[in-house]
Amino acid sequence: MMTVRLPQLGGCVCGRVRYRLTAAPLLAYACHCHDCQKRSGSAFGLTVVVRSADVLFKGEMDLVRLPTPSGRNVEQNLCPTCRCRIYAQAAEARDFLSLRAGSLDQTDWVIPVVQTWTQSALPWALIPGVRHLPQEEFDFVALGREWQAWAPKFVTD
Ligand SMILES: [Zn+2]
Numbered sequence: 001m002m003t004v005r006l007p008q009l010g011g012c013v014c015g016r017v018r019y020r021l022t023a024a025p026l027l028a029y030a031c032h033c034h035d036c037q038k039r040s041g042s043a044f045g046l047t048v049v050v051r052s053a054d055v056l057f058k059g060e061m062d063l064v065r066l067p068t069p070s071g072r073n074v075e076q077n078l079c080p081t082c083r084c085r086i087y088a089q090a091a092e093a094r095d096f097l098s099l100r101a102g103s104l105d106q107t108d109w110v111i112p113v114v115q116t117w118t119q120s121a122l123p124w125a126l127i128p129g130v131r132h133l134p135q136e137e138f139d140f141v142a143l144g145r146e147w148q149a150w151a152p153k154f155v156t157d
């Protein structure tokens with residue numbers, strides 16, 4: 001089984017915003033909705049859900065409030081200089097936040113437990129071997145348990 005060292009570091013492209021993830025994340029998933037495609041400028045969004053208390057941020061971020069396709073009010077936090085999106089947070093769930101997986105310095109352990117909104121996926125971008133989950137069946141707690149059952153082992157130095 002893969003072992004991942006904590007803390008995991010990450011940040012924006014220009015380096016003004018940096019963060020340290022000090023505990024094991026809860027869940028990783030891929031989303032093929034149009035918003036994730038637009039925000040990432042690519043085929044899908046890749047998200048790592050963590051406890052807010054487990055991430056230490058350095059550098060102020062700009063905050064943009066936008067509703068998601070499923071109707072939640074979500075705040076996007078981005079670097080004021082290079083505009084790289086670092087994380088999203090739902091106003092009604094402050095204990096958790098969604099890191100953009102690509103902002104991590106080390107990304108090889110980020111394997112999504114499911115892919116959702118597959119009806120809007122680019123056909124070639126469907127991820128082989130990753131279960132398709134209808135967005136209305138998305139359940140953070142159940143998926144978190146599923147992901148953690150086979151996720152890498154996170155160890156603190
Ligand atoms: Zn930046």
Ligand SMILES: [Zn+2]
Nearest residue numbers: 031032033036
């Ligand atoms: Zn999405």
